[in-house]
Amino acid sequence: MGAFLEQWVNDELYTLMGCSDRTAVQFILALARKSTNAENLLERLRNTDTMDDTPAVRKFTNELMARIPHAAARIEKVIKPSEAELRAKEIMRLNRGLKTIESDDEEDVSYKKPKEVKKAKNKLLVKESASDEMDRIKAEEEQDLRERDELAARIRQRDKERTRNIITKSEKKAEEEAAKRLKLETKDRSEIVSQLREESRKQYLSKRKDDKLDELEKIVEDDEHFFANERLTKREKLDMKYRKDILEYARQHERAADFLKIKRYHVPDAKVKSVPVDSLEDADEIPKGDGKRWEDDRLAAAIAKYGAKDKKRDVFEMVLDDEKIDFIKAFQMPGTSDLEEKTFSVAEKKKITLAETRKSLPVYAYRDEFIRAVHDHQVLIIEGETGSGKTTQLPQYLYEAGFCVNKMKVGCTQPRRVAAMSVATRVAEEMGVKLGIEVGYSIRFEDCTSERTVVKYMTDGMLLREFLNEPDLASYSVIIIDEAHERTLHTDVLFGLVKDIARFRKDLKLLISSATLDVEKFSTFFDDAPILRIPGRRFPVDIYYTKAPEADYIDAAMVSILQIHLTQPLPGDILVFLTGQDEIETLMESILERTKYFGKKIKELIVLPIYANLPSDLQAKIFEPTPPNARKVVLATNIAETSVTIDGICYVIDPGFSKQNSFDARSGVEHLHVVTISKAAANQRAGRAGRTGPGKCFRLYTAWAYKNELEDQPIPEIQRTNLGNVVLMLKSLGIHDLVHFDYLDPPPQETLVIALEQLYALGALNHRGELTKLGRRMAEFPCDPCMSKMIIASEKYGCSEEIITIAGMLSCNAAVFYRPKALVIHADAARKGFWVSGGDHLTLLNVYNRWRDTNYSSQWCMENFVQYRTMKKARDVRDQLEGLLERVEIDQVSSNDSIAIRKTITAGYFYNCAKLDSSGHYKTVKHKHTVHIHPNSCLFEETPRWMIYFELVFTSKEFMREVIEIESSWLTEVAPHYYRAKELEDSTNRKMPKQTGKAAIELSSL
Template identity: 60%
Template sequence: MPHSSSSRLRELSRRDYLRRRIKKKAREIVSQELGQRLPELVNELIDSAAEIHKNEDGYRIPVSYDAVGAVDQARRFACASQRDGDHHRDQDGRTEYELWERNQISRATTFGAEDTTLFIPIKAKGEIHETRAEPMLSKLRKDRRALPIYRYREEFLRAVADYQVLVIVGETGCGKTSQIPQFLYKAGYTNHGKKIGCTQPRRVAAMSVATRVSNEMGVKLGNEVGYSIRFEERCSEKTLIKYMTDGILLKEFLRSPNLSDYSVIMLDEAHERTVSTDILLGLLKDITRFRSDLKLIVSSATLDAKRFSEFFDLAPVFTIPGRPYPIEVHYLQAPVPDYVDAAIVTILAVHVKEALPGDILVFLTGQEEIEAVSDLLRHRTRNLGTKISEMIICPVYANLPTELQTLIFQPTPHGARKVVLATNIAETSLTVEGITYVVDSGFAKIKSYSPRLGMESLVISSISRASADQRAGRSGRTGPGKCFRLYTRHSYDHNMEANTLPEIQRTNLANVVLTLKSLGINDLVNFDFMDAPPAEALLRALEQIYALNALDNHGNLTKMGQRMSEFPLDPMLSKMIVASEKYKCSEEIITIVSMMSLGNAVFYQPKDRKIHADNARRSFYAGDVGDHIALMNVYNAWKESNFSAAWCYENYVQLRSMRRARQIRDQLEVIMQRVEIEKTSNPNDHDAIKKAIVSGFFQNSAKLLKSGLYQTAKNSQTVFLHPSSGFAQKTAPTWVVYHELVLTTKEYMRGITKVRPEWLHEIAPHYFRSQ
């Protein structure tokens, strides 16, 4: 075909592509309803498409730099200048690039004049200058003064001065978490270099509150205000207000048993009663008896303050009455057989009857229910068209990719309503602006642990009254709200427990025992717990860490145990890292540990691309590798792509999780240096890597029976391969070790590696009897 005909076809093809591309973009904008400019934008795009269709020239292929067979320097510079915008000059002859550069320089040199809305001038001590361009700071100050706690500032400071231990009770949203540390900071409790520490049960809350407080104080996050969570820290020598998870404060006891760096410790959200919170309550009770200068504040949003007061020798209770905005609570007249269907009916009723604006937050139990409700809502509203206003459905759960999770924080378009479908993570950790209505299903997935079977179960259970009150409080954060409870008032008063069972009574205590032993607390039975854990669970935990050689025959911590206690990990994972030194594969093991710390948040499986996601995931299981080495393959492949985001999207791997794994791995390297574990690498010796895994998880071993089921080696319990395991689609190996046992519909082994039986006897002869 002649050259001119080929060029003509290419031009026609380009024009046709551009027309289809513009029409597609127009449809996307229509589907998203981008506010009031929607008709204008659509008309502009349609007019552009029509103009291209009329224009004979249409889209032109860019001219190449060089002539065929030779270098045309003049044409090269002409093409380059054309791309830089030299053919678009203003009346003074300046190009678009020169205009942009001039504008940027002008904005930088006139900082503080016309463009001060982008920056906040700060004084040396963190106080804020009053300028005319501080709308954000003005709003923050106005919001602070509107909080109920602000009116009781002076009374609170007098109470802190008079009493060493203070229990604070206040409604959700009254300002306890963000304002109390600032009150103490202004009152001089950070003088002489002392810090104010505030603990949070969840890392998301520690990060978000620290950011909020730094904005209110007008300081950079990481200077006067910072946070510290597991494997991540934004603190410096200047930090005086430190938000952290309760587990981080527990680790600080190892370095400073009397917490000499702190003048005030605030245990926030103490009613959630995590394992670390319960241990901290006992340790801090002991410290306050010999450190009279240390102030302790225990904060709770429930009426369980009496128990905290009695635990701390009848400490006074400071009550903050009121909430920012009133909340109406509505109950069902009679119980319903299906709370999922009741939730859908309630959402649609609120959406149709209640006025805009006002978003809806719905509490469900897990990913399956959230996806089911999302699909049913779309199905039931599909044929209504313009009869109802637009409904934007935003799910949020642990395994959802970050870019989809952040949609819940985006402003709701005018004339639309956002429906957030969430698990119980939204009870305390997340505050979504614009939430006016809450739909509470009354259920949540509660994790419990059986010490006899060594198995965790995730069971849908009724929530407590404290959790119900927390959920209702989500609707009154930014304005008057309504809470629709999908259960009766009788159920709330008589069938629900007052508080959720403390985590310490329903979890594996191996890490708790190792932590207490590292703090020098050997009498675990008589430790001052607010609620003592079951004796069977303590005994099981002692057996587990003794089998890992972390304890000697007298119950004292060994050198192995001391090194293991330095890692903020489960003891089995810590033992893996320490044992990797022997097998010369520490680099590979910390990669595996960092990936295992992500849980199930590595891969993402979109509904419409399930086959593609499965194929991408299967590629990491090439050969006879198990789940642990497959995770290592994922990280190494991402590393080879130079930690590319595009690689994650192509392989259906969650980018935020991988970045998190990289941070964890960097922190583990630092701890390895501290405990003097040599960095070694042996990527091709899978047997050495598996032996290091067995060193930590030999207690979690199972053998394949003739029936096709697995039986655990120690308890002879029948278990199954988890469907997410790579071996679920392969020939089942005879012997395996697993990361954990989880009871959902069956007793599943999760995180599986194929091993040889002789390795078990070689690595842990004290645990296995010779067959």
């Protein structure tokens, strides 16, 4: 009966919601068994925010209550006698059992009634035990809710105390530093001071020498410029000659020192300093030692040389003949600026002040109109093209208009981390303040703000997290949601939250900024809010398509770059859109490999990357002016579409692809796919070429593909991704009706149900859909729910120190190891030296611990082929997680027990479980999805039966990244509610049935 009922519920759920799962079926059956009637069941389903009150749902609840064997009603009909009567009947039955049985009828009576009594008694015991179990569960849930509320109150209280004592925080830190200094012995302090004095003196002398030489060089130049044709006295001529000779001797001394460094062994500095490109001397001008000259001679002898007839075969043929890409000019995208309008070159921009630069932006002409509109309206929709200055200037206008008095803040959200950091840096420079004081930014795992910050740039996810501690955003006077057209997951959720707060707080100003033409949709959503349109400065852009489709867009992009560089005049930089870091690094390597054959026959080509994981100092290089007689090539992800504006771009190369997250609700797997962009995104990319003058956009696809294969608008992220993190956040904010939440575009109910199921399985929600204490603690971590559960589970297994280290390494989203082509064997050997039995998580822990033991040395990273930037980021993430452990009241405990660490990881990622089947392939336990171990894993050559993986990556196959080996019994230990014993049976360990052997005579007869 149970199997048929489960199948019926499963079919009905598919009919009602389009999806079903065994966990959901069992959950609904449990609700039905606890309900007294169909109305009660319908009310329980509505409270879970998964079903609406519709006729189809009512029919389903009525039929389910009719089908299910309802224990309570059946017991009431059977159990009529009192407990005393049942005991009396039981005694009578025992007495009759001692008598002689006289007839069959008497035998039937004496055996029939005790069975009925026993059945009734068992049902009575079942009722009592069920009632006790329900009372126990209810008491536990009430206790959990009380502890959850108490935890939230303690967190808020600690935040208030920290805010109140923020002035004395620096004093406490100073006292701690002073106490540490006092612990040093007198002898050590004297040695350190003397050593520091000596180093400081050396640095001072070196710097003073350079300053004096610069000063003397300028004096000699002035002498030659002003007094070359003048009549001078003999003394003046001697003085001029003396200064000139001194300068020449000093230069000769420096050249001799350089020569000695080459001829002899020179101890390098402890810190390797970056050398500007323009300061490097030509290799031919530097004197070489004997060893270097011998190497050059051997290399020259090994290179084949051809005759004169082949000498003039120019290397340009490599691009322009065999690999040339034919483009067709389709149309010209009209501009919005007059071609006669005054524009500033890079050299002129360096001469004008920041104030003049601000006044040159298109948004400056609308400054007064913007301030009046903000004063007159609570909600304002702003349409402004990228480059109009709305992101950098509007918060400054609000600051200057007095919206930051009484320590109130202006908050501006950005969809990407790079944009938040770069824009905050620019605004701080324009306001003449230090970054992190009056102007700051806040991104995941990095907070560059202080108590004095009044203009704050942040990612949309960080503003969403601020709702936890400040649900009414009382410290903000203005909230600007920038780049709203990108429709990220967190931005769409923010729309509903800030719309509700704007109704509650009439003093809060809400600005929605978009760079596309669909602002009417935003206006309608925010109760017909007024629209302020700010035109940008855009010049005409010629659009080119390829004649035929390109098979390899990476190679086509490289050829297009060289075509533009060799055929188009300078100045004019190139912007190339790629899908991610891997493609950017591949294209960089290809360009450098090709251009080295050109030598000095072509102008310099400077290749610069920009992507999310790139350090901020390297990101800033794309904004630096291009040197004369050179061309800059910026290789960017879709961050350069709208979030970042780069001056000097005249040529855009658009392959037509980007990376996009998509969630498969059927298999429960989240993929990062390379997909075609939308027409709106293609037009945004083309517009980047018309910022400083007329430009050209080269699309590496055909005009037919643009018209027929590209969608008009991108699909909002909320409709294609896993909503687990957002649902947890909304539940933490007290928003329980997720179905009727005010979405701009509602997500599919299927993904909402799966998110609720996942959080219920992780223990973040109880069976009524309420947030548990565990769920409230999970919401404090800026991680996905699985990682948050893993961190909290470390408290039980006593390994929190190791788990936050592993979490920091996993959160970097970048490769820890690198493999230079010239040193592949050495790099692989170094990588294998870190491998630890048990899995990749333990290997990452081993890498971090060994790096920490070297005092976080960059030299150690270089020697072991480890990415230093990745390790620094992992350390920063770990430090923030360490602070959050204290916030959620988890003690920091260390353990070297490998089993405890792996059990903790399993407690968070038991969803991501795969086992080896009889065919030799790994399949996920729940969905039977075929997956493979990634070749970079330390378990790639092994075949453990059971594995937990961190994520799935889809390339040529479905690969499991960062895997560990587990035992099947751990799954029932950490998730007994999710896995059945039958699912965890190991078929390889089953014994074959015993068979009876045959005698020799029997075999011979056969």
